[in-house]
Amino acid sequence: MQEGSRGKTAKSATAAGTRKPIPETARGSRGPSIADVAQAAGVSAQTVSRVSNGLTNVEESTRNRVLNAMKELGYRPNRAARALKSGRFKSIGVIMFTLSSFGNMRTLDAIATAASQAGYSVTLIPVHGPTTGTVSGAYNRLREQDVDGVVIIFEAHMLDRADIALPDDLPAVVIDSNAGYGYPMVDTDQAEGARLATEHLLHLGHAQVWHIGGPPSSFSATHRAESWKQTLEEAGIEAPPVCHGDWSTESGYRIGLEIGRNPAMTAIFAANDQMALGAVRALHELGRSIPDDVSIVGFDDLEESTSFWPPLTTIHQDFHTVGRLSIENLLQQMAGQSPGSGVTTVPTRLVVRKSTAAPAR
Amino acid sequence: MQEGSRGKTAKSATAAGTRKPIPETARGSRGPSIADVAQAAGVSAQTVSRVSNGLTNVEESTRNRVLNAMKELGYRPNRAARALKSGRFKSIGVIMFTLSSFGNMRTLDAIATAASQAGYSVTLIPVHGPTTGTVSGAYNRLREQDVDGVVIIFEAHMLDRADIALPDDLPAVVIDSNAGYGYPMVDTDQAEGARLATEHLLHLGHAQVWHIGGPPSSFSATHRAESWKQTLEEAGIEAPPVCHGDWSTESGYRIGLEIGRNPAMTAIFAANDQMALGAVRALHELGRSIPDDVSIVGFDDLEESTSFWPPLTTIHQDFHTVGRLSIENLLQQMAGQSPGSGVTTVPTRLVVRKSTAAPAR
DNA sequence: TCTCGCTATGTTTACGCAAACATTCTTGAA
DNA sequence: TTCAAGAATGTTTGCGTAAACATAGCGAGA
CATH class of the missing domain: 1.10.260.40 (lambda repressor-like DNA-binding domains)
Structure with missing residues (x-):
């Protein structure tokens, strides 16, 4: 020895x-x-x-x-020791999808901030592609990763309720506007935003408002389209068919070329700023002036939208509040307070810039 | 007893x-x-x-x-028990700054993906504002959060070396192009990108290339500006003064109005796409056609840049590779392999679209 | 035949923390 | 004076895991 x-x-x-x-x-x-x-x-x-x-x-x-x-x-x-002893990890998991948009980024930032202030860390779980398998895979990984709750950010309605079989004891919040998963939802008030946009165009004197919608698989897109249609109908106007894009500028451009050829078309509500941008480009190419010949309203209020040519009138989304409220809800659930259900909507705001005007007589 | x-x-x-x-x-x-x-x-x-x-x-x-x-x-x-026993947490911390750009988002996504594939989870540490205090605060939080390594994503050079007193035993990678923190760096090859942009404009026949730069506090901005200047000098051209923006479309617009009034000015290299967008708007307002009167090149290759009016010629950054390589480097460090130093650069690519052309005779 | 050395498996222990329980000391009322 | 009640502090224990060490069984070479 x-x-x-x-x-x-x-x-x-x-x-x-x-x-x-x-x-x-x-x-x-x-x-x-x-x-x-x-x-x-x-x-x-x-x-x-x-x-x-x-x-x-x-x-x-x-x-x-x-x-x-x-x-x-x-x-x-040592958090590991604490977690082992207490069974709580002081950590929140965030499941989000790969091609994350600008809005999701802002939301994520707000989530991280709010969680951090509450003493929780944020664990990121990337998911690639909208197939069910990968989502439940993400869920499995989450399970292994010892989180006390989950925020799921949906881009589109990629999941059936059965697919996200989160265990009963794991608090969750879904950022999406489709009530029906059985989890609490937080989301921008899509319907209000679409109504604001459509009404703005109608009030300017446009007789008809066309809509460049998002993909049918997206609930937010669906909600925006429905609200647009309803607003028109309330004004006694029969809505034209929705043109479905896929959120990309490219698809907005394609649809813009299509509907821009119709000389009677004087007003467009695009379901997001990027498609609006694409449509603007198409209209430029078709020789139609904005806003003199055609007015257009977007949705999101990207930072860049100020500097589009012309600066885009759009619907402002408060992503920060969405993120903050989702964490608040989650924390309440983890404290055993709320039963965990219901939808929280965050108001929108019309931002009028230069892409809308009264129609030429 | x-x-x-x-x-x-x-x-x-x-x-x-x-x-x-x-x-x-x-x-x-x-x-x-x-x-x-x-x-x-x-x-x-x-x-x-x-x-x-x-x-x-x-x-x-x-x-x-x-x-x-x-x-x-x-x-x-149970990861907590494992971590307690082994002292390793299978987790990577990411420190990034609030006003996160599009590029950071993509980088973060790549980081999360690569980490996940290696069996690591990603913990997000938001930092608000560029003050030293908050950064070391973030570091403290990280420490508490039991990560095996850290990726720090800088927007600008907000830190002195002394400020990020990471402990010797905590592997770190900085995504930034300023070698000098003493940590390994991964970044886009800023100099190459700026050179590609400037040379493209020169080859088109422009006698001079103006530069809308980022804030002086940013190393990437500095590198782009230096490389632009050097490229001009190599061509025997004396560089005009740099106009410093702050990355925002707004600042690009302001600078665009300024330099756009100079009729001799026919070519601009903007340090990012957003400022390029702002400048484009300013030039439109000044009645100068793009690319007929003025050519402009951006930097980043945002998705939207395709649909700017006109579609923007720009320098494509491979954020995904930046993220992936930073994790690879970090994993190597954690495996005790590399000494932990040096700079890895990721190549850029010139994407020619419609915003550049030969100058009018 | 007997030991050496290998493989498969079991037992003990410690990681860092905090709940549960135990002990000491103080204070004031009987 | 005596002791009950409570406050401050100490001791024991176990959370789930895996390293370190221990044991059993078995084939090969002396």
Whole structure:
């Protein structure tokens, strides 16, 4: 024993000779533990734990001694140990889809911020493609990743309710406007936005408003289209057929070329700014001036929309609030408060810029 | 002591005697543990662990028995326990800044994908504002969050080297082109991109190329501007002063109005597509046609750039590769392979569309 | 035949923390 | 004076896992 031990010591010494003295690395690269702090402060580990967790039954002087020791040693509680002991991970998973849009980015940012403020970290789960398999795969990964709750951000309605068989004990919030998954929803008020856009064009005096819609698989697209149609009908106007794009500028361009050839067409409501941009390009190419010949309203209010040519009148979405409210809801669920259901809608705002005007007489 | 021990034994016996019928919910809402699987398969916990970790020294029949038990019980390894035991968390932290750009989004997506494929989860750490305090705050939070490595995505050079005092034992990669933090860098080849853009305009026959630059605080902006200047000088042209924008379309618009008034100005290289877009709008307003009167090249290749009016010639950045390579580098560091330093550059590509042409004679 | 050395498997232990329980000390009322 | 009640603090234990160590079984070479 002694010999073996000595041999090893000699070896280490040799190795250490060429390196640093390595004072604290002795315990691997791990930081100081609660026990180290306890020893430094001359108290028991439990007392350190109490201070660490802000319990009140610790004498002021003791608490200060412990806090000093913590600071001196650079102590940080080990979340893994905490999680193992408590079964809670202080972490929120976010499932979102690969080709994430501008809006999702903003939403994600708001989610991360709100979660962080509540003391939760955010774990990102990328999903590629809208197939069911990958989604449940993401869910499995989530399970392994020990999160206390999940936010699911849908681009489109890619899931049946059965496909997202989240366990009952895992709180979830879906950012989408299709109530029916059985989870709480948070989303922009799509219907209100579409109505604002359509009414704006009608109030300007346009006799008809065409719609460049998103893909039929998207619930937000569907909602926008439905609300557009209903607004027209309430005004006693029969809605023209919806032209479905796929959110891309390219599809907006294609549809713009199509409907732009109709000289009677003087007003367009596009389901997002990108398709509006594509349509603008198409109209330019067709020699139709905006807003003199055709008015167009988008949806989203991208930062760039200000600088489109002409600056785009559009519906502003408050992604930040969507993200914040979803986390608030999730936190409530995790606190066992809400039953976990219902839809929260976030209002929109019409931003009038230069792409809309009264129709030429 | 003996007595105490005996008392306890008696107690345990009693507890065991009244063993609850509650089969699985007994242990709280926690899933089955390795011990449950072991019992079900009739082996020791260690053998289950071996199967779980794919070690080879387990007999085929035993392995199958364990795998079946796992499947039946829906066993999932507990990451917290694993992390506690091993000191590794299989998690990568990403520090990024609030006003995240399109490019960062794509990069983040690539990071999440690559990390996920390597069995790592991604923890997001939002940082608000470029002040030093918040950054080190983010770092502190990261520390608490138990990550094995960090990717830092810089928008601008917001940090001095001293400010990001990451500990020596925490592998890190910075996505930025300023070598000098002491960490490995991955970034788009800014210089190459700027050169491609400038040369393209020169080859078209323009006698001079103006530059709408990003903010001086940004290293990528600085690199693009330097490379632009150098390319001009190599062609024997004295570079005009750089006009600094702040990446926004608005600033591009402002600068566009300024330099657009100069009738000798026939070519612009903008440091990003958004500023290019703003400049395009300004030129439109000034009555200067693109590309007939003025040619303009952007940088980034946003999806929308195809549909600008006219479609924008620009420099394509491969954000996906940037993200992937940064994770590869990080994984290598975590495997103890690379010393952790050096710059990896990702090539760019000139995409010629309709916003550039030979100057009018 | 007997040991050496290998493989398959079991047992013990510690990771860091905090709940549960135990102990000491203080204070004030009987 | 005595002790009940409570506050401050200490001790034990176990969360789920995997490394380290221990044991059993078995074939090969001496």
